[in-house]
Amino acid sequence: MIVKVNNLVKRYKELIALDHFNMEVEEGEIIGLLGPNGCGKTTAINCILSLLSFDKGEIEVFGKKMTPNSYDIKQQIGLVPQEVSVFDNLTVRENIDYFCGLYVDNNNLRKQYVDEAIEFVGLKDFIKFYPKKLSGGLKRRLNIACGIAHKPKLIFLDEPTVAVDAQSRNFILNGIKKLNKEGSTIIYTTHYLEEVEMLCKRIIIMDNGKDLVSGTKEELKAMITTSEKIVVGFSTVQDEVVEKMKNIPHVIDIEKDGEDYIIKFENGFNNLTNLLDFIKKKDLTYTKLHSQLPTLNDVFLELTGKELRD
Amino acid sequence: MTVYKYFIKIALRNKWAILSYTIVFFVLSIINGSSPTRGETSFVEAKLDIGIIDNSNSQLSNSLKDYLRDKNHIVDVGQDEESIKEQIFLEAADAIIVIPKDFDEKVINKEKSVEVYRDDRKVESIQIETQLNKFFVFLNATYKDGKFDLDGISTALNEKIHVELIKDGGKARNYHISEWFRFYFNFTGYVIIATYIAVMGLVMADFTDYNIENRRKISSKKFLKFNSEIYLGQLSLASIITLIFILGSIVLRGKYIGEVNFGIYIVNTMVFSFSILCLTFLINNITRNKFVINALSTVLSLGTAFISGVMVPQQFLGKKVLTIAKFFPTYYFVRVNDMQANSFSDIRYEFFMQLLFAIAFLFTGLYFSKTAQKV
Numbered sequence: 001m002i003v004k005v006n007n008l009v010k011r012y013k014e015l016i017a018l019d020h021f022n023m024e025v026e027e028g029e030i031i032g033l034l035g036p037n038g039c040g041k042t043t044a045i046n047c048i049l050s051l052l053s054f055d056k057g058e059i060e061v062f063g064k065k066m067t068p069n070s071y072d073i074k075q076q077i078g079l080v081p082q083e084v085s086v087f088d089n090l091t092v093r094e095n096i097d098y099f100c101g102l103y104v105d106n107n108n109l110r111k112q113y114v115d116e117a118i119e120f121v122g123l124k125d126f127i128k129f130y131p132k133k134l135s136g137g138l139k140r141r142l143n144i145a146c147g148i149a150h151k152p153k154l155i156f157l158d159e160p161t162v163a164v165d166a167q168s169r170n171f172i173l174n175g176i177k178k179l180n181k182e183g184s185t186i187i188y189t190t191h192y193l194e195e196v197e198m199l200c201k202r203i204i205i206m207d208n209g210k211d212l213v214s215g216t217k218e219e220l221k222a223m224i225t226t227s228e229k230i231v232v233g234f235s236t237v238q239d240e241v242v243e244k245m246k247n248i249p250h251v252i253d254i255e256k257d258g259e260d261y262i263i264k265f266e267n268g269f270n271n272l273t274n275l276l277d278f279i280k281k282k283d284l285t286y287t288k289l290h291s292q293l294p295t296l297n298d299v300f301l302e303l304t305g306k307e308l309r310d
Numbered sequence: 311m312t313v314y315k316y317f318i319k320i321a322l323r324n325k326w327a328i329l330s331y332t333i334v335f336f337v338l339s340i341i342n343g344s345s346p347t348r349g350e351t352s353f354v355e356a357k358l359d360i361g362i363i364d365n366s367n368s369q370l371s372n373s374l375k376d377y378l379r380d381k382n383h384i385v386d387v388g389q390d391e392e393s394i395k396e397q398i399f400l401e402a403a404d405a406i407i408v409i410p411k412d413f414d415e416k417v418i419n420k421e422k423s424v425e426v427y428r429d430d431r432k433v434e435s436i437q438i439e440t441q442l443n444k445f446f447v448f449l450n451a452t453y454k455d456g457k458f459d460l461d462g463i464s465t466a467l468n469e470k471i472h473v474e475l476i477k478d479g480g481k482a483r484n485y486h487i488s489e490w491f492r493f494y495f496n497f498t499g500y501v502i503i504a505t506y507i508a509v510m511g512l513v514m515a516d517f518t519d520y521n522i523e524n525r526r527k528i529s530s531k532k533f534l535k536f537n538s539e540i541y542l543g544q545l546s547l548a549s550i551i552t553l554i555f556i557l558g559s560i561v562l563r564g565k566y567i568g569e570v571n572f573g574i575y576i577v578n579t580m581v582f583s584f585s586i587l588c589l590t591f592l593i594n595n596i597t598r599n600k601f602v603i604n605a606l607s608t609v610l611s612l613g614t615a616f617i618s619g620v621m622v623p624q625q626f627l628g629k630k631v632l633t634i635a636k637f638f639p640t641y642y643f644v645r646v647n648d649m650q651a652n653s654f655s656d657i658r659y660e661f662f663m664q665l666l667f668a669i670a671f672l673f674t675g676l677y678f679s680k681t682a683q684k685v
Contacts, residue, residue: 049528068527075530085521089323090316101312102529102536110312146525 001063002027002154002185003048008057010043010209017043018054019209025154025187030180032196033189034296035206041189042082043209045156049079061154075103078152078184082159084143086131093118093127096145103150117149120175137168144172148179155179157188161195173199193296205300212303217296224294224302227252228267230275233260233288241282248278260288313536317543320513327508331501332554339494339562356434361387361397361406366413370449373460374409374424377445377467382438398429405429405438417449418456487566488650491559495575495647496620498555499640502583504611505551506590510544511603514594533683544587552583574651578661582643585664588671589639595678614640624648639667 003025010018018040025031033041046052048059050068059066061073086095096114104110118124121141131139140160148155157176161169176199180186190196196203197217204214213220242261245254250266265271272291279286301307360382364371378384387397387406394406408425410416416423424442428435448466452459516522517540526536556576560567593606615621617631618640624632635641642660651657 046524051524051527071530071532074528077528079525079528081521081524083521085519085525087316087320087516087522089320089516094316094319098312098316099525099529101316102526102531105312 001025002061003187004058004060005044005048006058008044008047008054008059010040010047010052010054017209018047018057021057021206021209022211023204023214025185026202027185028180028183029201030176030186030188030199032200032203033187033206034191034193034196034203034300036191039206040209041206042158044206045079045158045187045189049077049156076153078147078150078155080144080147080155080157080160082162084131084139086139086142086146088131091128091130092123092134092142092145095131095142096149099146100149113149113151117145120148120178121145122171135165135168137164137171140164140168140172144175148184152184154185155187157186159190160188161190161192196296203296205296205303207300207304213299220296220299221294224267224298227294227298227302228265228271229292229294229298230263230265230272231257231260231288231290231292232263232275232279232286235285235287237284241284244282245275245278248274250274262292311539313531313539314543314546317513317517317540318546320516321509321543321547324509324512327512328505328551331505335497335501335555336558336562338497339558356437358382358404358435358438359385359402360438361385361394361403362409363387363389363394363406364409365411366409368414369460370417370458371409371413373458373463374445377464378407378438378441380468381441394427398427401429403429404432404435407438407442417446418453420450487563488570490563491566491570491572491575492647492650494559494562495579496644497615498559498579499582499618499643499647500611500615500620501555502551502579502586503589503614503640504607506548506583506586507593507607507610508604509551510547510587510590511594511607512600513543514540515598515600515603518594518598520598541591544590548583548587552579555579571650571652574646574654574657577654578643578646578657581661581664581668582639585639585643585668585671588668588675592671592675592678595675595682614638617641619644619648639664642667 001024003023005021005023008018008021009016021040021044023031023033023044033044035041043052047054048061048066050066050070061070062076064070064073066073087098090098093114096117097110100110100113100117104113118127121144123138123141123145126134126138131142134142144157144160147157160176161172164172173195176186176188186199188196188199200217202214202216203220205212205220213223215223242254245251245261245263248263250269250271252264252266254264255262263275275289297307360378362375362378362384364375385403387394387403394408397403397406406427408427410423410425413423423446426438426442428438445463445467448463449458452462517526556579559575589610593603597603597606614635617627617635618624618638619627619635620640624635624641624644627635632641642663646657646660649657649660654661
């Protein structure tokens with residue numbers, strides 16, 4: 001176990017930021033901390049890293065109790081903060097060199113690490129640029145390079161893709177996979193479902209400072225017990241027919257998604273058969289008909305009664 | 311030494327803040343040095359425009375009026391106090407003397423015999439006080455058996471004094487040189503405050519930025535080692551800036567350094583520099599807001615320079631202003647430069663006070679630093 005968090009409580013006066021939060025991270029995995037903005041993801045990370053004090057609980061990193069003076073543990077940790085945290089007055093290369101220098105004293109080794117980090121984030125053509133001259137995506141890459149240049153075994157990535165273009169986002173996500181392949185354990189916080197689905201082996205869903213549930217994405221989706229979604233597309237259909245579809249047994253709701261309709265049924269019944277009977281009876285021609293797998297958003301909805309992006 | 315290296319690098323990227331002050335300072339010093347030596351070669355007693363209000367109209371008061379009329383131009387003035395003040399304000403008269411009804415009695419009793427309204431804006435108006443003092447000293451000297459020897463006084467007062475300025479053996483030039491050094495080092499104090507707070511403040515604001523500071527906190531760099539490198543950087547930068555100004559004085563007036571107490575100027579500048587470095591340390595531990603730092607740099611440098619006697623000599627400043635100035639090290643720095651002391655023992659109090667400020671700033675800064683480091 002690389003990280004073990006047990007019953008962590010963090011309060012800001014009346015506000016409970018972390019409410020008996022638990023987390024376990026195995027070596028070599030990418031674990032996703034998923035939850036809406038303000039649910040306590042960053043607070044949890046800051047407590048683990050001893051950037052914040054906490055009211056109750058235990059934190060162990062690499063099998064040792066984490067404190068502000070645990071320099072031997074910190075040597076193996078890298079942080080990519082949510083905000084781009086670099087010096088405006090230093091160039092790309094100088095920034096990476098400075099932050100790498102906080103861990104690596106040997107000049108030759110540091111130079112090698114800095115070169116590798118620049119290569120890794122694809123900023124070779126921008127090494128003499130000041131951050132102000134970089135686009136949002138390139139700044140994010142620089143932010144990552146500053147956090148990983150010293151080759152940490154455990155990397156915390158706090159929403160590293162916020163406000164970046166699709167190209168940079170893919171670049172960053174592929175980079176994270178590569179880091180993991182090279183042996184780093186990664187704790188990844190985000191509120192983007194697709195990123196978690198794409199990257200993480202295990203996911204912890206958070207809300208209101210609590211860890212609601214954790215497991216692989218398959219395990220989490222299997223927890224869905226209340227609904228089943230069927231997507232159907234018609235060549236032509238009248239509104240009153242759609243309205244009548246609501247009378248099919250066990251239908252909970254019908255949503256229009258472009259030209260298609262997503263029909264939400266109660267789980268555990270012959271819903272597809274019932275829908276086909278209705279189509280036959282109304283003499284409708286369908287162009288599309290398939291069952292939709294539950295998403296992590298559905299899991300979140302079922303757990304909290306609200307959408308992840310509410 | 312990565313932290314030290316990048317501290318200096320970022321500081322040098324703010325070089326325009328240092329250069330702008332330095333260039334303006336040296337230009338002013340060169341202009342000040344190129345002005346001709348102000349040495350007096352002749353003495354002329356000036357006649358003032360004075361008004362006399364004689365409420366006594368005695369023989370004695372007429373004698374005083376005759377004496378003053380001989381020495382000055384008499385102008386017509388009003389009778390009441392408000393009108394007198396108005397005349398002075400409008401520069402219609404340099405001074406107005408009011409002789410009271412009981413003038414003779416007051417003279418005999420050696421009380422304050424006349425009321426003098428003087429235009430303080432004119433240095434020469436002090437002359438009227440000298441003339442009056444002279445008259446009354448002579449008058450009292452001739453008082454015998456309840457009478458004054460007014461003829462004798464008149465003769466004595468009409469004796470002309472021949473004033474001849476003898477050669478000063480280069481004292482005027484020495485005065486000019488020491489004035490130049492005084493001006494130069496006093497203004498160095500102003501530039502030191504402005505550049506230290508502005509440049510080091512801005513660099514430290516970068517290093518103590520919340521997110522960058524967090525990156526440092528989670529790193530394996532020990533806090534003590536990080537701070538040591540930062541302080542070494544600050545000390546190096548302060549030394550470079552101080553050295554520029556010390557060398558500047560040598561470049562501009564190097565051949566005269568033997569004629570002034572140059573050693574005292576140097577030590578005083580270094581002590582003051584250390585004190586301001588500690589003040590900068592305190593400010594950096596209180597705020598990381600660049601706007602506040604810039605504002606403090608301007609307000610503290612200009613404000614303390616003005617109230618401590620950099621812009622206007624301390625002898626022309628009011629008591630209240632000087633009392634406030636005593637709460638800043640600049641006051642003691644300027645006092646040392648103004649004193650032209652012969653030995654270090656003459657100025658040990660001023661050095662002690664500057665060092666005391668340094669220690670106070672340092673410890674208060676450390677307190678805020680510790681508070682900020684608490685997780």
